[in-house]
Structures are given as C-alpha cells and as structure tokens.
Amino acid sequence: MPETVHGNLKSNQARVGDKQSMATSTRSPIDVVIVGGGMITHDQILPSIYHLQRLGLVGAIRVVALNSAPLRTLAEAPRLAEAFPGQRFEALPSLDAPAEQMFPDLYQEAIAALPPDQLVVVAVPDHLHYPVIRHALACGQHVLAVKPLVLKYAQAVEIEKTAHERGLFVGVEYHKRFDRRSLEARRQYRAGRLGEFRCGEAKLVEPYYYRHSNFQNWFTKENSDPFTYIGCHYVDLVYFITDLRPVEVSVRGVEGKFPNGNTGYLWASGQVVWENGAILSVTNGLGYPDEGPGTNDQGLCLFCEGDDRGGYLHHDDQYRGCSYGYVDQKSGAAFRYVSPDYFRLVPWEGEGLKPVGYGYDSIEALVAAAQRVNAAGEGFSGEQALARRREMLEAIDRRGLLATPANSAINELVTEAARLSIAHHGRHVAIQYAPSPMVRWREG
Numbered sequence: 001m002p003e004t005v006h007g008n009l010k011s012n013q014a015r016v017g018d019k020q021s022m023a024t025s026t027r028s029p030i031d032v033v034i035v036g037g038g039m040i041t042h043d044q045i046l047p048s049i050y051h052l053q054r055l056g057l058v059g060a061i062r063v064v065a066l067n068s069a070p071l072r073t074l075a076e077a078p079r080l081a082e083a084f085p086g087q088r089f090e091a092l093p094s095l096d097a098p099a100e101q102m103f104p105d106l107y108q109e110a111i112a113a114l115p116p117d118q119l120v121v122v123a124v125p126d127h128l129h130y131p132v133i134r135h136a137l138a139c140g141q142h143v144l145a146v147k148p149l150v151l152k153y154a155q156a157v158e159i160e161k162t163a164h165e166r167g168l169f170v171g172v173e174y175h176k177r178f179d180r181r182s183l184e185a186r187r188q189y190r191a192g193r194l195g196e197f198r199c200g201e202a203k204l205v206e207p208y209y210y211r212h213s214n215f216q217n218w219f220t221k222e223n224s225d226p227f228t229y230i231g232c233h234y235v236d237l238v239y240f241i242t243d244l245r246p247v248e249v250s251v252r253g254v255e256g257k258f259p260n261g262n263t264g265y266l267w268a269s270g271q272v273v274w275e276n277g278a279i280l281s282v283t284n285g286l287g288y289p290d291e292g293p294g295t296n297d298q299g300l301c302l303f304c305e306g307d308d309r310g311g312y313l314h315h316d317d318q319y320r321g322c323s324y325g326y327v328d329q330k331s332g333a334a335f336r337y338v339s340p341d342y343f344r345l346v347p348w349e350g351e352g353l354k355p356v357g358y359g360y361d362s363i364e365a366l367v368a369a370a371q372r373v374n375a376a377g378e379g380f381s382g383e384q385a386l387a388r389r390r391e392m393l394e395a396i397d398r399r400g401l402l403a404t405p406a407n408s409a410i411n412e413l414v415t416e417a418a419r420l421s422i423a424h425h426g427r428h429v430a431i432q433y434a435p436s437p438m439v440r441w442r443e444g
C-alpha cells in the first residue's frame with residue numbers, strides 16, 4: 001500500500017477540498033449507463049438510480065446487458081413498476097432483440113455515446129469489471145463499480161492512476177460501510193472505546209437458490225469463489241472499522257456442481273491475519289436454506305483487548321429484530337426475518353414507493369461524489385479545472401467513507417491473495433506493503 005494511501009486514512013488534518021467535499025453542493029443531473037442487468041441491478045442499483053432520477057439528480061438512464069432477456073425481466077418487474085410508476089430505462093440491446101443473440105461489446109458503444117463526465121455503473125460479473133471500468137475512464141466517465149472493484153492489485157493501481165490523471169471519480173459499492181452499525185463501530189473503535197481487535201469471525205452465506213440463477217454461468221472456479229464474492233464485504237468492514245491492514249490470507253474452497261454441470265467453489269473458509277497479528281476467520285457459501293427465515297446468514301464478531309480488560313463488537317446482520325409470518329407465499333416462505341436496514345421500498349409522500357436503507361444510501365453517496373467532482377471544476381477550464389477536480393478526489397480519498405481505488409486497495413490485495421490461495425488448497429499467501437505492495441507465498 002503506498003504510504004500516501006494508508007496515511008490518508010490515519011490523518012485527521014483538513015486540507016484544501018475537504019470542506020467542499022463535505023458540503024452539499026448544487027448537483028446537476030448526471031446521465032447514467034448501467035452495464036449489467038442482473039440481480040444486483042434489479043434489487044438495489046436500478047431502484048436507487050430511479051429514485052435519484054425523480055429527485056432530479058439523475059438524467060437519462062440506459063441499461064446494457066449481454067442480451068435482451070435480463071432487460072426484459074427488469075422492464076417488466078412488478079416491484080419496480082409499483083415503486084416508480086411512469087419511469088423507464090432505455091434498454092441496450094432493445095427489448096425486442098432475440099433473447100439468444102449476444103452483444104458482448106455493446107457496452108462500449110453505449111459508454112462512448114455519453115457526453116463527458118457522466119456516470120457508468122459497472123454491475124457485470126466480477127471478472128468483467130476491469131475492461132468495462134477501463135473503457136469508461138478512457139471515454140471520460142466517472143465510475144461506480146459493484147464490489148470487488150477488480151481481481152488484481154495492479155489493475156486497481158492502474159485505475160486509480162488513470163482516474164486521477166483525468167480528474168474522474170471511481171467508487172466501489174461496499175454498501176455495508178453505510179450500515180449505521182458500521183459507521184457507529186468505526187467511530188467507537190477509532191475513539192479507542194472497544195480496545196484493539198485480536199481475534200474474530202465473520203460469515204456471509206447466500207441462499208442455495210443462487211446456484212440456479214445466472215451465477216451458474218460465471219461463478220466457476222476460474223472466475224470467482226464465495227470468499228472473493230462476499231467474504232470481501234467483511235474484510236473491507238474490518239479495515240473500515242479498525243484501520244488495520246491485512247498481511248496474510250489463506251482460503252480453502254469446497255467444490256461442487258451447479259445445476260448446469262459447471263464446477264465452482266460453493267463454500268469457502270478463509271483466514272485473514274492483520275498487521276497487529278489479529279486473526280479473522282471468514283465463512284462463506286451459496287447454501288443458506290431457501291425457506292429459512294434469513295434470507296441469508298451473516299454477521300461479524302470481533303474480540304478486542306483494552307487496558308487489562310476485554311472489548312467486544314458483535315453485529316448480527318441476519319436477524320435485525322423484525323420478523324413476519326405471512327399468510328401467503330409471495331416471499332418464498334411463510335416466515336421471514338425482515339431487514340429494514342439494507343434495502344426496502346416504503347411508502348412516502350410522493351408517488352409510488354421510495355428506497356430506504358444502506359443499499360440506497362451507498363448509491364446516493366457515490367453518485368453525489370461524482371457530481372461533487374464535476375461541481376469542483378465548474379467555472380474553470382483546462383489545467384485549473386483539472387487541479388480543482390483532483391483536489392476534490394483527494395479529499396474524498398482522505399475522508400475514507402467512500403471506498404475508492406486509492407483508499408481501499410487492500411481489498412484488491414486480499415482478493416488477489418485469496419484467488420491464489422484457493423487455487424492451491426489454502427496455501428498461505430503474504431501481503432507485503434514495502435517497498436511496494438504485492439502478494440507472495442508466505443515463507444516457512
């Protein structure tokens with residue numbers, strides 16, 4: 001990790017741009033191209049972007065997918081129609097294109113057609129993030145990428161450099177950062193009230209039915225694994241809360257077959273060692289019972305030490321104190337825990353429903369960041385505009401709430417180490433930060 005990056009998070013000094021970065025500035029509407037029309041686009045991204053559109057903060061919305069089928073599903077989704085009456089996106093390819101015809105490069109045209117300084121949301125499978133992000137930056141667009149940003153540290157560094165050179169914002173959508181419990185934990189931990197993290201565990205197990213979804217086409221051994229896909233959320237959270245950097249990773253995978261016969265890692269058990277020697281165990285998988293109350297299982301537990309006493313942080317991220325027994329089967333089961341915290345569409349004073357929760361807060365904050373960068377350069381031209389945009393980007397990096405390639409590249413180091421480890425049956429991989437950040441086999 002370059003000194004400047006880690007040092008940024010540890011510094012409380014306000015610098016030029018910081019005040020402006022926190023102030024609410026006038027936000028001109030920004031056009032959005034969403035690349036990828038799958039589950040995350042349906043569940044979180046499109047409803048958030050629709051809401052920002054009706055608030056006047058987003059202009060035109062286009063969604064590009066590999067073929068027309070997922071776009072049709074999105075366009076006809078009753079949940080979206082109920083919440084956002086009258087709102088539409090432009091589908092690329094068009095909804096009447098034959099479902100079997102593939103358009104793997106259409107995203108390039110859609111992005112190239114945008115005026116400069118708009119926003120590209122990257123919501124394609126993990127291993128495709130890198131080419132889409134590169135293309136968006138080459139076309140002068142801000143980027144909002146779902147996690148993990150990319151699978152290699154060197155790619156994150158390249159993205160950071162290109163974006164900074166061009167005065168463009170790249171944010172990674174680690175929405176758990178916006179869960180109020182994470183923000184509270186960060187504040188209390190950093191104030192020293194919980195002591196120092198020493199040993200703990202995290203788990204996130206997604207439902208079994210994921211195996212029957214489009215996942216079976218891409219979630220294969222060579223592309224991803226449960227630690228990379230969802231374990232990364234909790235690795236990022238421990239870093240977000242404690243400011244500790246990970247220094248060693250080992251991940252064992254449990255292989256299995258998807259319904260279409262593809263082989264993937266369906267479970268993973270990881271261990272992450274942090275720079276103070278603390279250890280985090282991470283359990284992930286695609287196998288929570290579909291009819292369980294969950295609808296997944298997740299949480300974080302950190303045991304800490306203070307001055308001759310123990311400290312403790314426990315987040316039950318599955319059961320948030322709200323459960324419903326339904327008299328119908330619309331939710332897939334008669335009894336469910338309901339998380340009002342992540343993402344809900346609820347009644348409001350306006351038409352339809354509005355999104356609430358940290359899933360929306362995260363998207364809203366990332367879109368606002370891109371708009372703040374645009375606003376910083378307004379009224380200036382050439383080098384002066386670029387310098388002001390860069391100041392804003394650096395202020396966002398220093399603030400450390402939004403994950404950017406500059407302030408969260410530990411995640412790419414962990415992902416790269418994890419991919420290496422899981423392919424070698426859990427061999428330990430070290431992360432070194434000096435003289436330059438890299439992953440390597442742990443010696444001894």
Ligand SMILES: NC(=O)c1ccc[n+]([C@@H]2O[C@H](COP(=O)([O-])OP(=O)(O)OC[C@H]3O[C@@H](n4cnc5c(N)ncnc54)[C@H](O)[C@@H]3O)[C@@H](O)[C@H]2O)c1
Nearest residue numbers: 036037038039040064065066070104123124125126146214
């Ligand atoms: N909790 C989270 O943060 C979270 C949750 C789910 C997914 N994700 C991430 O979101 C990404 C997508 O996941 P998903 O669950 O939506 O997957 P999905 O399989 O449901 O959807 C993938 C979409 O990408 C599109 N696509 C593939 N290749 C394309 C191309 N060349 N051009 C345009 N579109 C293309 C497909 O058409 C499909 O619509 C992954 O990186 C995943 O890790 C994050």
